[in-house]
């Protein structure tokens with residue numbers, strides 16, 4: 001708990017990022033990673049390896065943009081630093097741990113940036129009237145050699161809706177935010193790497209004494225029509241092993257990795 005509290009208060013945030021709960025969310029990720037280092041290792045390594053394997057396709061004269069850097073747990077910093085034009089990492093939250101990890105890499109910049117373009121409009125809205133997100137998500141200005149969306153697509157709606165979304169308004173908002181992210185990626189004129197979970201499985205062991213093993217609930221975390229076809233790689237991320245959210249419940253995510261070209 002202390003570790004999570006310190007992670008949260010020492011994080012820098014983009015405007016309204018803290019009000020939206022994103023510093024707390026990142027602190028929660030730091031805590032879960034600490035508790036489940038072994039269970040998370042495969043996912044973090046797979047993400048880093050997939051990114052590293054694509055970097056040769058990036059234009060060496062243009063910097064790489066990585067979206068969703070967060071705690072830089074799954075970000076191959078040394079490989080990005082070795083890209084001749086360097087890399088810009090963005091996230092709504094810039095944790096102290098990432099500031100320390102990025103410090104040795106002179107070719108890497110980190111920018112606090114709202115990748116939905118909706119935090120201020122939503123959290124700063126005092127009118128009571130409904131507000132809508134941009135149809136195409138913003139990205140930092142620049143001529144990018146490659147754009148990497150790094151385990152963030154399913155997380156973008158969390159500042160505005162529950163997980164899973166509750167009711168029609170939240171369901172619609174979730175879909176619009178994820179579509180806006182994908183439209184932004186598809187419009188880019190460079191190779192795109194997308195790594196995202198797309199399905200969440202919650203399994204509860206209901207005990208042999210009552211009879212029948214386990215009860216599994218499956219929730220779509222990124223709709224198939226948004227994704228660029230079959231993933232080049234996929235794996236399971238046991239994000240919450242038994243004990244994390246309940247004694248008999250475990251949560252795992254199906255994660256996919258894609259490489260595609262922008263327009």
Ligand SMILES: C[S@@+](CC[C@H](N)C(=O)[O-])C[C@H]1O[C@@H](n2cnc3c(N)ncnc32)[C@H](O)[C@@H]1O
Pocket residue numbers: 022026029068069070071072073074075090091092093113114115116117119150151152155156159
């Ligand atoms: C699952 S984490 C990604 C893991 C991250 N690459 C790491 O190694 O810690 C999702 C990230 O999305 C970021 N995020 C969520 N909403 C955002 C927004 N509106 N703008 C920018 N980043 C956002 C969170 O702050 C978080 O760091």
